Amino acid sequence: MKAQIVPRAARLVLKSGRLALAAVVLLGAIAAAPVLRAQAPPGPPVPSGPDALEYDVAERLYNTKKFKEASVAFEKFLAKYKMLSPKSLDAKFRLAASQLQEGLYDEAIRHLKELIANPKIDQSARETAQILVAKGLTLKALKAPAETAPQKDAQKKIMAEGIKEYDDFFKAFPKSRDMDSAQFLRATLLMQSENYDESIKGFAVVARTPTSPYAWEALMWIGKTFFIQGNAFLQAKDGKEPSAADVTKALGLFDKAEPSLTQAYQKSNDIALMNEAVFFVGQMQLTRSQHVTNIEDEAQKTKQAGLLRASLEAFRAVRSIEEVVEAQTAKITQLEQQKELVPAGTPDYQALRARYDRLIGYEDEKRDAFKGGQDQYLSARLAIARIFLFLHKTDEARTLMRNLLTRPELFEKDKDSHATISALLCLTYAEQKNAAKALETYQEFRKDFKGNTSGDNLALLVANLLVEKGDADQAEKIVAEGQADYKDWRFTTEAMQILTATALKKGDYVKALDLCTKLLATNPKPEIEVQTLAVKGAVEQAQGREKGETKLYDDALATFTKLRTKFPNSPQAEDAWFAICQILGGRDPKKAITELTAFLARFGGKDGTSPNTKTNVPQAQYLLGSAFAAANQTDKAVEAWKKVYEAYPDSDPAPGAYFKIFDVLNERKDFAAGLKLMEEFVAKYPKHENVYYAYNNMAEFLFSGTLDPKKGPDIETGSRKLLDYVEYETANNLPHRRGDGSLLKIAGNWQKELPKPIYLSLNDAQKQAWQKSVDGVIATVERMLKDYPESEKIAEALERLVTVQNVKRKAQKTDAAQVEAYFQKLAADYGKTPLVKAKIDVALASFLYENDAKRAFKVMDDAFRAVPQSPTVKDSEGVERIAATFTPSDFDRYLGGLFDAKRYDDMTKNVARIRQEYPLNDRDDLAKVSRNILDAQAVALFWEAKLLQEQGKTTEAGAKFAGLKTKFPKSSKALEADYGVILGEFEQAGQVKEDYVQRLSKIVNTQTGKSFELQARALFLIGRIQEAKKDFDSAIETYAKIQDRYASVPKIASAGLWKAAELSEKQARAEAGYPVKTKKERHDAAEARAADLKAAKAAEKPQDTKPAETKSPDEKPAEQKPAPSKPAAAAAPQK
């Protein structure tokens, strides 16, 4: 809603103001009108006959202002004495005057005209009668109804007659003492007839007559007339806002008004008049403030503030009605004193006293008018409250209004102002979004002023506020009240829209549609129908989108088509056209292409009538690309998308278009072009929220080696791309930080690049590559510690650092003491917070674990104790959640240590903690849950089972282990548990079950994480089992294989080699029980094994068949190899 402070109230004040004052001037003058015998000598009249006595009775009634009774008395007199009594002329005159006071203008004028035509009356009596005719017509005009056009015409006619009578008066009595009041009233009529220029001329004549008591009044009216004339230019005409030219004219007239009003205020010394003048100055400054253009400009803003300040000052100067009345009383007393001081016996004695009488009457009437008329003090306070509201000084506005409301006497004559204040009070709470108080004050308003137009927007505003606060039901009730309280409520559409929006917000599409249908069924006005159709179509479209039902889309298409057909030139028709394009885009690409092409031909490069078209055009261009893509016309799709960012580079879909084309290029394996495009994107939209994806896509290309399959992965350049992003992110201090993930990715890729054979066997080039990889991981992790110390991914990065330090140690490039010193330095340099320090310490513990598990546990224990509480972080949507402190492996090692130390309570606490830090809900799809969460949950379940086992609760423990196996079959803990079972059974019974090798093979072939220790152990156990089965050749082969596959697990690899060597030696030395098998023996044995296997398979149930993902131990090793060349995953961000 446009903020408008005053206009309507101002108009009311203006209108009633000018009528009231004109009436005062008239009635005061008439009441004080002399009798025809004005020239009679002073002294009490002496009744001489019955006619004189009867006249005297009637005259007394007149003088005591009992005009009705006086009229009756004079009429009786004239009926009895006709025009034969010496008092007949006076009686006729008094009858006319009484009738004027009574509002019987036609009768009064008839009597006055008869008097004028009567040759018996003298010139001065004729003058009085003539002026009274004009004044009578003036009164008649001002009191005439003027609501309808015919009424207005009739009023104008009367005013024209009045003006003519004044003109006749001026001609006939150019030297009349009443010239000033006649001029004043004539000017009033001219102003009322909107003949402003003539009116001002008339007021100017009076203002230039210093002896006239109306001089100051007239001067002020000059200002008021200019203001009224200016204000007329600012009124909406035929529902349209005033043109710029009209506003300029209005402001020009205000400039002319100002000097007269200011002078009247400063110099008249008449409190009533000053009050009036300053009130209008306030109105004028306020109106000016509302027409300051280009408000964003600082100078203009200052100008508006200045005008508002001036307005506030003026309104604050408006005095209370009591003060004005008091000043009037003092003025009247002074006039009465002056009247008594007129020296008796002078020729002007009577005339001067009569003039004082008229003046006293005039001021007296004015005082009465102030007492009974509109209170400018209240109007001024209302205006001040509105200004406060405009300036968002809501509390000040409310204080003022609350103060006014403590004075009920102010509102006795002005219920409308009372209603206005009551409504404004509610507005202050609505503005402050205080739903409870807004509702309360709305209800108070409704209790006292239900249906009053000053609060017709309250129901809408309060309902809107309630919707925002989520109280849709109450909002609906309020809207219903709004509709009930105001016939043809001007906010019906807005209210329906609020309700529809509420329903949509609640996902209640059915209700939203129902509301639209109801509104459409009421045969609404075209502007409401078009809006409702637009909403209905949008709801149907949204519903279709949600449910994916064709029928709903059909409905939406029908609604939008109806809208376009029925209101083709409406702005909504443009929106509907675009919506049709959107719907077709998802259903019928060919039709969509036709519609989109037409839409773009019509609006491309041009503005439509809808404000949305400007943003819809680039969207349509984007959709055209998508439609072409859906129709398998990828070349055209690329062309269309290209146009989005070329023609509308600043539009919303432009960045997305880049990623669309990227996807196409990726699919076409045109990786070089894809890389170039991403580079272009980064250059063009360096600050776009999706710039990360561009850097990441480039890096993925380079990491995967797709750009140059011969050369393979280019970790160095890929890392540089991601580091560019990290630089950008840290330099710009982006709110949503992704750099830590980028660094982790870099570290991971460097780690993957580490040549696998042992260092000593590497050639020079390989050694260089090895060094680069090691340095790459170390530098990246250190960078992460420096720039992202708060990152949750630190622990994971440190895990990589531990791996690399181990690699260095094995290559004899460092030793355990140096690594320990390194981690200690790292803790000193970056462990600024207890959390980061604890993470570094835990990393050190992880390193120590292999050689000194006891000491490692001590370090870990201290670190875990240093951060007893899990930290919290805010996600990208600002929702707070518990963050992970350590990696699942860290927790696993720590829980193992606690288990060994029999600290079961601490174990329970840490099992709970790991579940909090890596939460898994029952509803989560395990296939989509991150590896870390699965690992962590498996660790928790494993140690929970171990605890139960320790407590002798074997059944419960068994159930947990079984759960571990079914829920997290690929987790290292599930496999570890199975490995433990096999090892236990094998070592205890020394027997070999048929399924051992198969189960162990599954462990060997399931990659569980970054460590391969479990896999190496499982392979070693397979060797032992083969050995136990006296299948020495296979056993040797298996033992030796450990070194090939799991060089990263040196202890087991060397143990495997040792076992292979021992067995080979025993065979070589022909030790008893260690025969070598000849070719034939091997062949026979193999056949026997195959037969056994076949028999076993035949006996197996189908569901017990080996899992598909399980490989035999002879298959390829499971340890991660450098990534094969593959196309980079299309990482176009979701729009």
Place this chain on the structure above:
Amino acid sequence: MSRKTSLITALGIAMFLPACGEKSEAEKADEERVGLRDEKRKKAIEFYKSVAEQYPDDPKAADARQKAAALEVMASKK
């Protein structure tokens, strides 16, 4: 000696011919085993050496070196 000798000779020839011209399955297997054992010896040396060279920190590294050397000596004595 004429017919009888010739017959015996013939029988003898017939009897001894297989023994002199083709070895028995068992002999072949034994021979194969000898070769296989030598191969095993070489493998054992290789494995021990790997332990000693690739895992010098391993407590068994020194043993491995010795065992490899012993197996090598065993070969030269053959």
